[in-house]
Amino acid sequence: MEDLKDVYLSPLPESPYVKPFRFNYTQNGKEKTWDLLEVHDSVAIIVFNVTRRVMIFVKQFRPAIYYNSIKPEDRKASKIDTNKYPASLGVALEICAGIIDKNLPIEEIAKEEVLEECGYNVELSNLEKVIAYRSGVGVQGALQTMFYCEVTDDMKTEQGGGVDDEIIEVIEKTIPEVEEMLRSQDILSSPPSCLFALMWFIHNKADKFRK
Amino acid sequence: MEDLKDVYLSPLPESPYVKPFRFNYTQNGKEKTWDLLEVHDSVAIIVFNVTRRVMIFVKQFRPAIYYNSIKPEDRKASKIDTNKYPASLGVALEICAGIIDKNLPIEEIAKEEVLEECGYNVELSNLEKVIAYRSGVGVQGALQTMFYCEVTDDMKTEQGGGVDDEIIEVIEKTIPEVEEMLRSQDILSSPPSCLFALMWFIHNKADKFRK
Numbered sequence: 001m002e003d004l005k006d007v008y009l010s011p012l013p014e015s016p017y018v019k020p021f022r023f024n025y026t027q028n029g030k031e032k033t034w035d036l037l038e039v040h041d042s043v044a045i046i047v048f049n050v051t052r053r054v055m056i057f058v059k060q061f062r063p064a065i066y067y068n069s070i071k072p073e074d075r076k077a078s079k080i081d082t083n084k085y086p087a088s089l090g091v092a093l094e095i096c097a098g099i100i101d102k103n104l105p106i107e108e109i110a111k112e113e114v115l116e117e118c119g120y121n122v123e124l125s126n127l128e129k130v131i132a133y134r135s136g137v138g139v140q141g142a143l144q145t146m147f148y149c150e151v152t153d154d155m156k157t158e159q160g161g162g163v164d165d166e167i168i169e170v171i172e173k174t175i176p177e178v179e180e181m182l183r184s185q186d187i188l189s190s191p192p193s194c195l196f197a198l199m200w201f202i203h204n205k206a207d208k209f210r211k
Numbered sequence: 212m213e214d215l216k217d218v219y220l221s222p223l224p225e226s227p228y229v230k231p232f233r234f235n236y237t238q239n240g241k242e243k244t245w246d247l248l249e250v251h252d253s254v255a256i257i258v259f260n261v262t263r264r265v266m267i268f269v270k271q272f273r274p275a276i277y278y279n280s281i282k283p284e285d286r287k288a289s290k291i292d293t294n295k296y297p298a299s300l301g302v303a304l305e306i307c308a309g310i311i312d313k314n315l316p317i318e319e320i321a322k323e324e325v326l327e328e329c330g331y332n333v334e335l336s337n338l339e340k341v342i343a344y345r346s347g348v349g350v351q352g353a354l355q356t357m358f359y360c361e362v363t364d365d366m367k368t369e370q371g372g373g374v375d376d377e378i379i380e381v382i383e384k385t386i387p388e389v390e391e392m393l394r395s396q397d398i399l400s401s402p403p404s405c406l407f408a409l410m411w412f413i414h415n416k417a418d419k420f421r422k
Contacts, residue, residue, distance in 0.1 A: 001238070001239070003238065003239045003240070004236060004237070004238055005236075005237045006235070006236060006237040006242070007234070007235065007236045007237075008235050009232050009233065009234060009235070010232065010233045010235055011232060011233065012231040012232050012233050012246055013233065015231075015233075015246045017246045017350070018231050018246040018247065018248065018350055020223040020226075020229050020231045020248075021220050021221065021222060021223050022220065022221045022222065022223050022224065022226075023218070023220060023274040023275075023277075023278055024217070024218065024219050024220070024221060025215060025216075025217060025218045025274065026215070026216045026217040026218075027212070027214065027215055027272060027298070027378065028212070028214045028378060029214070030376060031217070032376065034274035034275070035223055035226045035228045035229040036229065036274055036275045036278060037229065037231075037248065037275075037350065038278075039349070039350060061238060062348045062349075062352065063234040063236065063245035063247055064234075064245070064247045064248075064345075064347060064348060064349060064350055064351055064352030065345050065348060065352035066234075066352075067234060067247060067249075067352060068345065068352040068353055068354065087238070092345065092348045094348060129396075131393070131395060131399065131406070132397075132398045132399065133398065133399040133400075133401055133402065133403060133406060134275075134276050134279065134303065134398070134399070134400055134401070134402060135347075135402070135403065136275060136346075136347070136402050137273045137275060137276060137303045137305060137401075137402045138250070138273075138275060139228070139229055139248065139250060139275055139351070140275055140350070140351075141273065141274075141275030141276035141277075141278060141279040142279055143279065143398060144403070165241060165243065167238065167239060182342070182411075184342060185340075186343075187343045187344065187345070187354060188342065188343065188344040188345070189344075189345055190344055190345070190348075191344065191345060191346070191347050191348045191403070192344060192346065192355070192402070192403040192404035192406075192407050193403035195342070195344060195403075195407040196403050196406040196407040196410055199407055199410035199411055199414060200393075200410055202414065203410060203413065203414045
């Protein structure tokens, strides 16, 4: 995962993933503009293994996080210095998630992501809806729906780790380790949706799994 | 806030807010690209009024949320039909927040935002750091630092509501109302950072304010 080289930035071509545009409007008689981005809706799944009482995370290299760890003056280089900025700076710890890019019920997409990323084969009836929200309010406002799902070791039928070119490591954390994360004074390389998920789990589910 | 007209989309010009580009890299010997966005780092502040035991929210029209409530086939119109899509679809409920666009300590920026948006004049020593995290992992990975701050009615020296063209309404919610939000089965027009903030408050702080 951390073998990284030949890092450079280039202008954005026509992209299926990032479609920036300007939103023009008149609010209370005043003309305004707002620059934003079209992105896909998505699902996120809190996966808890009840056999070993661990929460299942995915760890992967995220260019957006890596880029933001580079000092502004070093971003202008024709190539980014990967000795000064090792790949580990861009490795994020997240709950299982995926974009909705197929015409399927979102529960089916959630089920697929849990299998592909984490290796657990869950029934649709195992998925408990937690909440749905806008994934951002600034430049992107796509819908994300979060589920909770309890799994057992028996349900682990695949390796996990993603499909195609994805390089994803499955990570397990105990309840005390999750609580420790939430008390962290360092910068967490986890998105706020993941932090919400952890806090939701600790508040609503964790007690029944404590010894 | 909800007087909205003349809504249309246009290509993104050179923008100080949204700077999209392509990130090129070679991971484990394989050439890859990722499209992303440069955005500002930011602060977010959980404000709780201990005099009346209410959490302080800000409510505002958010183009990114409004846009995502428009059906894809209706996005192509030369003007968006604001009768079919009223402004209320884009009104978000958030905790106080702001981008870091000045060379000041982040606590100073947090203090300014609480005053400008919510009207409370807080001391720097009132700000308790909650956690710092990357605000996204997909297209943006800017740093957001979250604070918690208790205020009293006496500290409300200004109206709040934002500066310049901002149209922001200050909203108060009791602890049971916050808990009700977190159990919502509807789509919440709040970002995940706000949901984390609410869950964090309920889990760590709310008990001492319950009667």
